[in-house]
Amino acid sequence: MNLPAALNRLVRYGAIGLLAAVVHAGVLMGLGSWLPLSLANPIGFLTASVAGYLGHALVTFREETGGRRFPRRWLLLQYAVNISVCSLLPLLDAPTVVLVFTPTVLNALIWNRAARVVLHQRQRSGCPAIHADDLGLDAGVDSAILELAEAGRLTSASLLVAGPTAPSAAAAWQSLANTQPLVLHLCLTEGPQPQDCPDLPAGFGDLLLGSLRPAKRHALRAQVETAVQSQIHRFQQLTGQRQIHLDGHQHVHLLPLVLEVVLEQREIVWVRTTAEPLPQGLPLTLWIKALNNGGLLKWLVLQSLTWLARRRLTHAGISSNRRFAGVLFTGQMAGVALEAAQESLGDGDLLLAHPAAPVSTNQLMQRHFHRSAEFFSSPWRQHEWNALKARVPHG
Structure with missing residues (x-):
């Protein structure tokens, strides 16, 4: 920044500080x-x-x-820092000049850092890949x-090989022009029972607990491998396809026991991770919804599993996506949630959606896809489909 611009910035900062x-x-x-x-002083300071x-x-x-506001977390940070510092300094018998100018300096550092973060996000090049699960x-x-x-x-899309329409879906995808290879959508939580696997399918929680119980782990691991x-x-x-990109139905591939088996398969060269940045500018109602429907809890669990998986993937020489969106508002990636997710991602990142036309729930129930029957009977599947249709095409 040149001298005139710096002086202009200083004048503006002073004017806002005076205001x-x-x-x-x-x-x-x-x-x-x-x-x-x-009581009046903290209220005045907050205002x-x-x-x-x-x-x-x-x-x-x-x-x-x-010309857009900072994410709200910067306001919370600024308020917390100022309250803490203004409470602490008098206890240290700090001189008056320190009491007066320390909050000013801290505020300048906070807002300058916030501006740099926002600029970096605005300058992020490229667009995320838009991915759909459950083809087939x-x-x-x-x-x-x-x-x-x-x-x-x-x-891109993930193929559910045990799905009722997997053969026709795979053939139709291969007939399309300008599409990426399909991703294997590993499914262990529902669908037809594999041969010689009496404990499968099993729920996400059951597989997680089975990973942690030594008495159960050995038998379960053999079935997962099968x-x-x-x-x-x-x-x-x-x-x-000989080389395989892999993700998991309900992200089951990130469970330690399942990931251990996945990493042993030589055909697998890429595995999806779910390092999801929290989107900015969302209304409070969406955060409440994410809390009520379990999205925040699911986000926390999968953030932890991804953190554990990243080092193992790197050590095994298996590549992955950088960041991801689609956990916090799973099944509701439309409207403001979709826009915020896209803005939080860039080139090399992955945004997950579950678009669908109306489905045959009876057929899904007959093939033991009970969770999917409920999930895909929701009108949100059509909302996501319409939201993605309204996007600007790639390339």
Whole structure:
């Protein structure tokens, strides 16, 4: 930044700081007559912080933010830091000049850092790959995925080899132009029972607990190995692909026991991970929804599993995606959630969706895909399909 620009930035910063001070004084004077000072002052300071938060984003650092506000976490950070420092410094008998200017310096550092982070996010090049799971599950799922891929609004898809329509879906995908190879969608939690695997299919929680119980682990591991190798063989038969990219139905491939088996399969060269950045600018109602429907808990579990898996994948020489979106709002990737997820990702990242036309739930129940029957009977499958159809095509 040259000298005139730096001086201009300094003037703007000072003007917003003065405005925040005026707001603080005004609120303090207005509330001081009927509230104790110990309560009126924090309220005034919070109001001034909001004014500074908006002013610095929209005015001081507008070149970095593009005229948009900072993520709300920066306001919370600024408020927490200032309250902590202003409470601590008097206890240390700090001189008056330190009491006055320390919060000012800290605020400058906080907002400058916030501006740099926002600028980096805005300058991130490329677009995430848009990926759909569960190809081969049902004709309604297949038709939506194939239509999106043909229109250039979908980058890749995962094939559920035990699904009722897997053969026709694999053949249809291979007939499309400009699409990536299919990904094997490893399924251990539902579907037909594999031969010689009495404990499979099993729920995500059952497989996780089985991974941790020594008495159960040995027998379960042998069955997982049988199922994984069977699905690899079936996938190769349907697609003709020798090298395999793999992910998991309900992300089961990230469970330690399952991942251990996956890493032993020489055919596998890529495994999906779920390092999902928290999106910015979401309304509070969406965060409440993510909390109520278990999305936040699922996000925490899969963040931990991905952290554990990354080192093992690197050691095994298996590649992966950088970042990911599709856990926090699983099954509801449309509207604001979809837009925020896309903005949080860039080139080399992966955004997951589950688009579908209406499905035959009776057929899914007959093939023991009970969880999928419930999931794909939701109108959100069509919402996601329509949201992806409205996207600008790739390339």
